[in-house]
Amino acid sequence: MNLFYDGQLITTSLIVTFRGEALKIDDVIVDTGSSHTVISPDILETIGVKYENGDTIYEAYGIGGSVPFYTKNMDKIQIDSFTIKDAQVDVGMLPQEHSALLGLDILKQYNFIIDLDKLELCPSMREKGD
Template sequence: MVKLTYKNGLLYTNLLLCHDGKEVLVEDIIIDTGAFHTILSPVFLEELDTEVALDDEIVNAYGLGGGICSSLRKRIDKISFGNISIDNVRVDFGEIDPKDRINGLLGLDLLKASKVIIDVVEDKIVLKNDI
């Protein structure tokens, strides 16, 4: 189970990125079931101090207002939130908010891959198998 924080009308959690033996904690990630793919600020890619790999790709994302922004889609060894972990996952690193108020969006790709259920009554995420 992962306890979520409810603030400003949104649900938040923290993510731990593990890649090439390094770990970076990304705090205050918005749970966004409307986001097709998880995206994090490129600041955290810099903190991982990793290099661009041959299988990385540049992708375009379309926001709510129709704006287009490019990001780097990179394979990460492991992402964890609470007791939930996903190995060998591709994550986008790019600009989410031009004013840098948002660290990232936990999108439908990772929510589905982790097989979780979001409980909006008790502000928590649970593994489907734990119910």
């Protein structure tokens, strides 16, 4: 799958599906410094994602301070032709111009290879531990 580099950030696109509703998200930051995949609630509300009783809430800490997040299970996340079923993402506010981060929870679990020369993101053929 293609990556894009704007001189500062590496981004890609993905499709999330929640309760049968799909949404394509462009300009998703490939963030090896983020332990979790995070999507803005403003983006996800278009497909019906909202906080519900029982959703796990926690606080994330970073350079800019702390921000509350909640965790939601997506039916699937598709990155190009690679599909992850029953994927968990964090829902929380991101800096203004960003709508999502693809974090290490997905990148590491599926052994994605980031080829910076070719600007490609490739999943390995097996999950970690197989």
